[in-house]
Amino acid sequence: MGSDLDKKLRNIDTWWLTLVFVLAMLLRITPSLKYGLPYGFDIYEFTSRVLVLNEGKPVPLPHGPLFYYVHLALLRIFGYEMFLSILTFVEPLVFTLFILPPYFISRSLKISGNEPVYTLLYLAVINLLVHQIGSVIIPEGLGILFFGLSVFFARKALEDWRWIYLAMVSGFFTAMSHHLSVFQLFIFFTSLFLSYLYYYVKYLRERGLLRLLVLILITIIILLASSISIWSLSGKDENMLMLLFNMAIKIRLLPVILIAGAIFFPIVTVEPIRFLKKFKKFTFKKTFILMPIIGIVLPSFLTIIFHPEALSTILWFTIPISLGFLPFAIYGIIQYCSKNKLLDSIFFMAPLTLFMTEAFFIISLENYNVLIHRLPTFVIYFAAPLAGYGMSLFSKELDSMKKEYLAGMIIAYFIFSLVATSFPKPEFAYGVRESVSYSELKLAEDAYTYSILFNAKIDTDTRLGAVLMFVSNRRADWMGNLTSWFLPSNSWLVNVSVSGEPYPLENSVILMVSNSMRETYYGRVINLITKPSGPLSEKAVNYLNNYPGIDRLEDVQEGALYMKHLGKS
């Protein structure tokens, strides 16, 4: 009887897992089905790197070579025409896989009441802020997959040290895939090393732990060596790892900060975990009440003071995450730490503490605080098994059917709202429209044809510029400055979008303007994230429509081409 029941329960589990995994796949492929084209930003990586590699020319590979060479292989196998379809449909499917490592971590947790399927559900639906959920075909996807695998293998190494060898291999692949993922992995292993060293010195002088410490140190060295080896493949100022390094060596007090951090970090990590053990009865209700203050009120207050224009974006993302993810994650952390051995709790608390410290450090840097935009991804991804655990406990602690129904509806709403943030309209995504329409594709093709006819350059934003380079097989003379992350762009569209004041157009320049750039449509002229840009105002559009000598060459409803009439001064 018992074995039959077990079998039935296992079957139910399998069905749930399959359902959640299919949901994850459907969510990721929805934008591809909806628009039928890849997202603009993602095309940028292929046109500026993969297509250059295909021509046999040298090109910086800032994210790490693996991503680019995998795509080069796809390009060579399927050809140029098929490549677009591959990017559109196959990659979202491939990158559904990156939700699996945290699920396996959740399964490996030896705690009662944990339902790993909740972790999978979170990762299936939560917006990891890596562009939109369906378009994680950029290098982050591959980097996060290997980052997750490395964390999973490191977790397994707590039980059997041999697993650390797989973490080393996976760490190497992370370095080959994505610069920021390997940086976060480096932070992860460093936090473990320091905290376990403190734990070893103060609490448990055991041979097994010492061996693990030595192996973690070797893993850190391998990660550093792999990262340094790919620096030679990166552009001078494109590799964020190198940027952080350059920035760090300019801070005079850095050695003092690092030494002080290495001493105090393990203390502020390990000792509070011991303190948390006293909060076994800390209720979910208290956590839930605290979270909106930390997750909504504080970020909104800071945004209103520093960047009021970004308030709608901040609210769009922080409300669902603060209500649907954070309370369960914090509750899961408190309960996990209070019920488990210190050694196990350190595994989660040390990296999370260092990730948060890193976030505050980066945001305080004047010229580099833009790098903060990727950090929430790693925090959410790493905390997902504990959020799943928090949700498991919450659902088990309800003591009546009525409460269970009510909670089920509330959780369903939270999950739904997390999904909804994955498909933001431009007004909620700082003016960024990531999808490309077929009419914009035609506009780009015709802009290229006109540019050959008139021997003209093309001025457009990064989003459509990437499309232009793709449709022209990288032959178009685009004015967008993509060779540097920090040198200012100098094109009419960028300058006018920033100043709001139109000025005379140069001769022999075709302007490719799309509704996605216009203030009226909550859009903006997309520039690289490190460079300034703004929306195209009505004043600028009126200037283009009415200034004598500026022809409107084409209209595709979603956008238009403008050019100064040849021969006119």
Next chain:
Amino acid sequence: MSSFLILLFIAYELLESPSRDFVSMKIVSYKEGQQGVSITLSISNNSSSKSEGVLLVMLGYADSTVYENSTSYSFAGFEIVDHSVVQVLPREEKTVKIDLSPNAGAKRILALYCLNPGFLSEINDYDTIVVRRSEALWVQTWIKS
């Protein structure tokens, strides 16, 4: 319930998919001489259904202005010099040649293709022509001399 809501959400997103069909218009060639101006336009129907609309050719004078917002275009200070109904079959690219005799005061030539065939009869005020953005395409070129 979460799964059901997510599936509903996916269905909504897919149902809300933007149409892949569109019509475009562009200037293919432009010549200016003693006999007047000659423009060749190309109207392309990138959809699976027939497109029928009115093509207006207008001359803009010194005080002519085009204004656009998120819902409409308005053309003020223009004179309609020619109009015709143009049908474009699915996936067809139709070329339209326009010849205009010299006009001393004209500063620009504007071609407006309105996808509403009954558009002309709906115009109340020829001094300011207002057309819905969703059913209009327009191109223009400025006269050199």
